[in-house]
Amino acid sequence: MKHSLFRYIVLWTNDEGEECNLEVSSSIGFFIGRPTTELAKLGASDYTGVYFYFPSEKRVNHTGIRDLRVSRLHLEVKTTPEGIIVKDHGPKGEGSTNGTFVNDIRLGKGEERFVKPSVRVKLGSSGPIFTFLAKKPREKPLFSLEANVPHELPLGIGRKLVNMGFTSEAKFLPDSVVVVLKPYVSGEMDFAMINSVKLSENAEKKLTMYKLIDVLGDALLHIKNGRTDDAKEALSKIELKQYRKLIESLGDENIAKEYGNVIFLAKQRETYLSALESHVLKLKSMLRELVNKLL
Helix, strand or coil: CCHHHCEEEEEEECCCCCEEEEEEECCEEEEEEECCHHHHCCCCCCCCEEEEEECCCCEEEEEEEECCCCCECCEEEEEECCEEEEEECCCCCCCCCCCEEECCEECCCCCEEEECCCEEEEECCCCCEEEEEEECCCCCCCCCCCCCCHHHCCCCECCCEEECCEEEEEEEECCEEEEEEEECCCCCCEEEEEECCCCCHHHHHHHHHHHHHHHHHHHHHHHHCCCHHHHHHHHHHHHCHHHHHHHHHHCCHHHHHHHHHHHHHHCCCCCCHHHHHHHHHHHHHHHHHHHCCCC
16 A cells, blocks of 8 residues: 555535535644634634644635634644654644643644544543544445435435445545445445435435434434433534524425424423424424425
């Protein structure tokens, strides 16, 4: 294997609740954090924004996250074919204000650590999370893919299942499908990016509907167990931009009304769980019925 072909994918969720990704090659160094004055000259003008900064290329990329809990140049990352070196960096290289957590374990101030791929790095105790996955080049693909819409893929949407000897989890991005593969025997995480999977308008709509149905299902589980706060927290996600746009695009007055009812009830200080459960269940059933009709 040529090390120059070894690459990493960084995954995160932006402020709109959208899943984002960035591919980087091995043997490269970069930072994640809020910008310094120097970076503002490169276009990082949002001082509350969290950016990727590539010193060797003098390039910045906005993550779509704005978070003052993240320090300037909060995290330094060095990628190698063997793994990743992360450092709690901060503006002067002496550490961040709110700390860096690797798989929920806090690094020492200014500490540098070597970690294996599939690691989760959190900037601050409750800040944004970045996941680093290895993308290894292969002589032969693990499987062929001919489907062009999500419901035809031999994979579960956001759910683990057995597929060709692997447990797998799929993430659908605008122009591709990210598949995390875990062999039974070795237990090591592997990563594959299937490019050029074009999703039809209905396919994207159907995928978003499945995600919304899952959110409603989680809320129902909390309601049935009497966990009001957990149910409200779960239901707060249905106001994300992707779900608002979905409801508008469906053009169904009854679904839109029920969607509004659920949001209204979830925001009440005193919530009657029986009423909330009834409306959540009704909205979920309506979406389930409609999603089965989409081609």
